Amino acid sequence: MLLTTTPTIEGKTITKYHGVVAGEAILGANVFRDFFAGIRDIVGGRTQSYERVLADARAMAFADLEEAAKQAGANAVVGIDIDYESVGQSGGMLMVTISGTAVTID
Secondary structure, three states: OEEOOOOOOOOOOEEEEEEEEEEEEEEEOOHHHHHHHHHHHHHOOOOHHHHHHHHHHHHHHHHHHHHHHHHOOOOEEEEEEEEEEEEOOOOOEEEEEEEEEEEEEO
């Protein structure tokens, strides 16, 4: 499955459009991760624990997107857009949404 943010694929012809497909993932951040991220905010540096959660959520959302495209009969997804949001009462959940157009290419 070819996945791209561009609306076309160089050297390929889109022969069929299957519609918009999406993948979503919502993951919670735990208290310890929040605590250590707060310390990082004070002393500076990257918060690797949040980066891992973000990477995991993105991978899950891409897997859902790819599965939706396969179910639609596509072999590629073009025009992919990735969106990140914090959700929940105190913003303690991370939501990653990925959408694009499922297509068949030659």
